[in-house]
Each structure stands twice: as C-alpha cells, then as structure tokens.
Amino acid sequence: MNRSVLRFLRPSYDGPAAWLWVVGAARIAVLLLLAVGGGVVSVSAEFGLFLAGIYAAALVSSLWYLVALRREYSVSARLTWTQMFVDFGxxxxxxxxxxxxxxxxxxxxxxxxxxxGVLMGLVQGFLFACLSSAFMFFHFFSTAPPPDDPVMHWYNFLIQVIAFFFTAVISGYWNQRVSRMKQFQREILDNMNSGFLITDTKGIVLAVNRAACQVLNLVEGDVAGRHIEGIMRPEAGAECPVMTALRLHKDFASYEFRVNTGQEASKLLGLTTSRMRDARGHETGLIASFTDLTEMAHMRNELQKQDRMAAIGQLSAGLAHEIRNPVASIRGAVAELQRSTHSPEIVERLTAIALRESDHLNEIVSGFLDFARNPDHRREQVDCCAIAAEVKQQLELKYAHAPDLRIALHLPPTPCRVLGDPTQIRQVFTNIVQNAVEAMEERGGLDISVAMSRAVVEIRFDDGGPGIAPDKVSRIFEPFYTEKEQGVGMGLAICMRIITAHDGTIHAASRPGGGTSMIVRLPAMK
Structure with a gap:
C-alpha cells in the first residue's frame, strides 16, 4: 500500500533539462521580489529578521537545486518535493x-x-491546488466579509479556487502529454536490436535504449547524465568517435572500432552518427546508433581465409588497372624518342620519364607480389623494444635535415619478446613510421611506445599529423588505397598481412585533439 502511494506521488518530468534551469533561475528572481515585498511591510525588527531567515533558507534551497541539476542533469524526487514545499511556504x-x-x-x-503540474505531474498539481485553496479559505474565513456585500467576498474566493484547479489541470495535462510521448519513443527504441544513445553538444548522455546498455554492459538507470567517454571507451585510449563527430561537426556512417566493455574481451562496434539541429540550424546534440559486429567479424575473417584465391583474383584486376597508366607513359615516351633523336634535351626528358615510370611499375608489381605471397616466416625470439630502437635510429639518420621533427621512444625496463620473423616485423615498423613522418610533412612529434599487457605486446605509433577521418580508417588497409599524390597504396596492406600471419592485430584510430595512433598487438612469447 505504502509503495503504491509513493509510486503514485513520484514526480514525473520528461521535458528538456533547459526548462529546469529556467525554472530555477525564475524561482530565485521571484524570491528576491518577495524578499523586497516582505521587507517593506515588516512591522518590527524581530519580525523582519524572521522573514529574512525564511527567505535566506529558500535561497539556499534554490541554489542547491541548481547545483544538483548541474551535477546530475536531473533532480531527485526528494529534492523536487522539498523545493516545492519551500516555494509554497x-x-x-x-x-x-x-x-x-x-x-x-x-x-x-x-x-x-x-x-x-509541469515539473511533477497532474496529481501533484491537484495536491498543491488543494493546499492553496485551503490556505486561502483560512484567510477568507478569518476575515469578516463587508457587511454591505458579503456575497462578493466569497465570490472572490470561488474565482481563485477555480483558477487554482484550472492551472493544475492545464499544467498536469501538459506533463502527461510529454511523458506519454517520451514513453512511446522509449518503447520504440527499446524494441530495436541496435543500440541508440543521444548526447548533447558536450557529450553528456541524455537518453539510451536497452540494447545499448546490453552491448556496452551498462546498467540502464545509471547511464543518463554521464559523459559518453565514460561509457563508450575505445581500445588503447583512442578518442571516442562520438566526441570526434561533435568536435569535427561531421557525421560518420558504419565506422568500426573496438570498445572496452569491462569484460575480458573487447567488442567490435559499427557506429553511425547523426547530429541534431534546432529550427535555426544550431547543433543541439547527436544521435548515435551502433551494432555489435564481434561475431560478424569472426565470420568475416573465416570467409577471408577460405576465399584467399578469389581475393587474389580481384587484386589482379586492380593490379592491371594500376599497371595500365605507367605502361602507357613508357610507351608514349619511347614512341616520342623515335621521332626526337636529334634533340638531346628532349631525349633526356623522355628517358627520365621512362625510367621513373619503370620504377613505379616495379614498385606496383613488387608490392602486389609481397601482398599475394603467403607470408611464411621463420619463428624465432624477437625483442620488439630492440627493433623499435633500431627503427628510431634509422629514422633520425634519414631525416637529420628536418630540425622540426621530434621522435620519442618509450620502452619498458624489461624486453618485450614475441615469436616471429624479425625482418618482417622491422618492415612493419618502418612502414608505419615512414607514413607518420610523411603525414606530418617532416615536422611535429612522433611517439613510439612499447608495452606489455595481458600476455600481449603492444606497440603504439602516435603522430601529430592531420589524423584520419573515422569513415576512412577501415579503408587504409585495403590494397591500392592511398590518399598520397604519389603512392601505390600497398604499404599498410602488406603490414596487415604480416601482422595477421603473426597472429596479431593492427588498427588505426584518431587521437584526441588531432593526429593518428597506429596500434600493433602481437602475442607475447610464453
């Protein structure tokens, strides 16, 4: 019985949080107005101090209401009831x-x-209408009506009572309409298989559905009001893609990334973001929908292993397309040489074109062969710390002419050994740092870190370049994909093949504030 009554009287507010701020600020303004009115009519110093104490207590309560609202983005039922009784008093x-x-x-x-009525509900509005009516009845009853017109005395009371209950009906009805609309939206979202969450422009979670809590291993009632980075934590400290979308003012579709869920294994999520705007076009928040792709990723990896020959055939078509341009350039240069044998300058220029395109053609074919070749490797102990130090030294020698390039190496006190081919692992490290330096245009900071955790050796390459858009992260490991003006687009594809053959993983992520992180993980040697 008591629980039913408490549930019945529990405040229900599903409107925007901004209205709570407006109500809190208006409450303080009205309180100051009342303090002035009460001070003017106070008949004695003692009574004036009594009123001042009441107004001071009400001011403290109103300020605490705003503090609680700022901390939790909502107000508890107990504080709401307390504040309402303080206001009425x-x-x-x-x-x-x-x-x-x-x-x-x-x-x-x-x-x-x-x-x-607006902040609590229809029943609560009627309750305070009854209290107000009883309070005014006491004053009307304790005051003698005018002898010449006693009917008007009680008529004024009746008009006020009607106004009280009419206000309770209107405000309570509005509260119910908003609550039912929110409940309808919540039921739709909760019956979807994909996870949905809504944040404001600062990344504070405003709403979340049941599927999102299941995917992220969260308690549904504890999510609203928390920052998105506290509930959606990408691996290796990468920036949350929701914050990336808010920071760059850009939406992403089908962005795949791994997230820590507090369990032993991470999950692969596919995320799509959509920014919300008001009537004037200003961003008000963001809707993120995501799906657990972990099982799908396992199936995709198995299919890729079984369909290797089909993939090679597809790459052959891409290889033919890439070869066509340099071959055409070489043929045109040779044909021109036949007609320009008497001009040394032209012969030298055309010869340079033929040599350059021949080198490019050789690079394309070599890259394709490296990718298509089964990356069998000899198994031996490899110290990733030593290889990282060698790659750093080689890079410093190669770019000694670049004073604005800073390379830092962070190593643990003990070696981090894996079982693999040192030549191929060195090739992966060299390719990654070379791409990082080129992305930074030979200026900026590059941090190379090696660490051991959970029987896995993790090697991170953090650069200060322009970064990679989240919707392009999954494509940079595809063969022949490049955004460089001059490049084949096979480097990272080969790195992926080598690391996969070593039973490891490699992925890229945007860094908070800009730049790219390349993370390589290899099984530590037992």
Whole structure:
C-alpha cells in the first residue's frame, strides 16, 4: 500500500533539462521580489529578521537545486518535493504578512501550482491546488466579509479556487502529454536490436535504449547524465568517435572500432552518427546508433581465409588497372624518342620519364607480389623494444635535415619478446613510421611506445599529423588505397598481412585533439 502511494506521488518530468534551469533561475528572481515585498511591510525588527531567515533558507534551497541539476542533469524526487514545499511556504508567509487574501502576491500561488503540474505531474498539481485553496479559505474565513456585500467576498474566493484547479489541470495535462510521448519513443527504441544513445553538444548522455546498455554492459538507470567517454571507451585510449563527430561537426556512417566493455574481451562496434539541429540550424546534440559486429567479424575473417584465391583474383584486376597508366607513359615516351633523336634535351626528358615510370611499375608489381605471397616466416625470439630502437635510429639518420621533427621512444625496463620473423616485423615498423613522418610533412612529434599487457605486446605509433577521418580508417588497409599524390597504396596492406600471419592485430584510430595512433598487438612469447 505504502509503495503504491509513493509510486503514485513520484514526480514525473520528461521535458528538456533547459526548462529546469529556467525554472530555477525564475524561482530565485521571484524570491528576491518577495524578499523586497516582505521587507517593506515588516512591522518590527524581530519580525523582519524572521522573514529574512525564511527567505535566506529558500535561497539556499534554490541554489542547491541548481547545483544538483548541474551535477546530475536531473533532480531527485526528494529534492523536487522539498523545493516545492519551500516555494509554497515562502509564498504563503509572504501573503500572510502582506494583507492576506487581498495581498498583491496571491497570484504567486498560481505559479506554484503551475510549477508543480509541469515539473511533477497532474496529481501533484491537484495536491498543491488543494493546499492553496485551503490556505486561502483560512484567510477568507478569518476575515469578516463587508457587511454591505458579503456575497462578493466569497465570490472572490470561488474565482481563485477555480483558477487554482484550472492551472493544475492545464499544467498536469501538459506533463502527461510529454511523458506519454517520451514513453512511446522509449518503447520504440527499446524494441530495436541496435543500440541508440543521444548526447548533447558536450557529450553528456541524455537518453539510451536497452540494447545499448546490453552491448556496452551498462546498467540502464545509471547511464543518463554521464559523459559518453565514460561509457563508450575505445581500445588503447583512442578518442571516442562520438566526441570526434561533435568536435569535427561531421557525421560518420558504419565506422568500426573496438570498445572496452569491462569484460575480458573487447567488442567490435559499427557506429553511425547523426547530429541534431534546432529550427535555426544550431547543433543541439547527436544521435548515435551502433551494432555489435564481434561475431560478424569472426565470420568475416573465416570467409577471408577460405576465399584467399578469389581475393587474389580481384587484386589482379586492380593490379592491371594500376599497371595500365605507367605502361602507357613508357610507351608514349619511347614512341616520342623515335621521332626526337636529334634533340638531346628532349631525349633526356623522355628517358627520365621512362625510367621513373619503370620504377613505379616495379614498385606496383613488387608490392602486389609481397601482398599475394603467403607470408611464411621463420619463428624465432624477437625483442620488439630492440627493433623499435633500431627503427628510431634509422629514422633520425634519414631525416637529420628536418630540425622540426621530434621522435620519442618509450620502452619498458624489461624486453618485450614475441615469436616471429624479425625482418618482417622491422618492415612493419618502418612502414608505419615512414607514413607518420610523411603525414606530418617532416615536422611535429612522433611517439613510439612499447608495452606489455595481458600476455600481449603492444606497440603504439602516435603522430601529430592531420589524423584520419573515422569513415576512412577501415579503408587504409585495403590494397591500392592511398590518399598520397604519389603512392601505390600497398604499404599498410602488406603490414596487415604480416601482422595477421603473426597472429596479431593492427588498427588505426584518431587521437584526441588531432593526429593518428597506429596500434600493433602481437602475442607475447610464453
């Protein structure tokens, strides 16, 4: 019985949080107005101090309401009830000391009822309408009506009571309409298999559905009001893609990344973002939908292993397309040489074109062969720390002419050994740092870190370049994909093949504030 009553009287507010701020600020403004009115009519110093104490307590309560709202983006039921009774009490005291039922502040009871109906619900609005009616009945009853017109005395009371209950109906009805609409939206989202969450422009989670909590291993009631980076944590400290979308003011579709869920294994998610705008085009938040792709990724890897020959055939078509351009250039240069044998300058220029395109052709074919070749490797102990130090030294020698390039190496006190081919692992490290330096245009910072965790050796390459858009991260490991003006696009594809053959993983992620992180993980030697 008691639980049913408590549930029935529990405040229900599903409107925007901004309205709570407006109500809190308006409450303080009205309180200052009441303090001025009460101070003017106070008849003694002692009574003035009594009123000042009441107004000071109400001000503290109002400020605490705003503090709680800032911390939690919502207000607890207990604090809401406390604040409503404080508001009613302050208005009642002020009316009592300013001429009672004929006070100019009686209209504030309507505001209190309106506040109760909007912020708490229809039942709560009727409750404060009843309290206001009883309070005004006491004042009308304790005041003798005018002998010449007693009917008008009680007629004024009836008009005020009607206004009280009419306000309770209107405000409570609005609260119910908003609550039902929110409930309808919540039921739709909860019956979807994909995870959905809504954040404001600062990344604070405003709403989340049941599927999202299941995917991220969260308790549904504890998510609203938390920052997105606290509930959606990408691996290796990468920036949350939701924050990336908010920071870059850009939406992403089908962005795949791994997220830590507090369990032993991470999950692969596919994320799509959509920014929300108001009527004036200003961003008000973001909707993120995501799906657990972990099982699908396992199936995809198995299919890729079984369909290797088909992939090679597909790459052959791409190889033919890439070869066609340099071959055409070489043929045109040779044909021109036949007609320009008497001009040394032209012969030299055409010869240079033929040599350059021949080198490019050789690079394409070599890259394709490296990728298509089964990366069998000899198994031996390899110290990733030593290889990282060698690659750093080679890079410093190669770019000694670049004073703005800074390379830092962070190594643990003990070796981090894996079982693999040192030549191929060195090739992967060299390719990654070379891409990082080129992306930074030979200026900026490059951090190389080696660490051991959970029987896995992790090698991170963090650069200060322009970064990679999240919707392009999954493509940079595809053969022949490149955004360089001069490049084949096979380097990272070969790195992927080598690391996969070593039973490891390699992936890229955008860094918070800009730049790219390339993370290589290899099984530590037992």
């Amino acid at each position: 302050v208005v009642a005291v002020t009316i009592s000391v300013t001429s009672g039922h004929s006070s100019v502040f009686t209209f504030l009871l309507v505001i209190v009822i309106l506040e109760a």
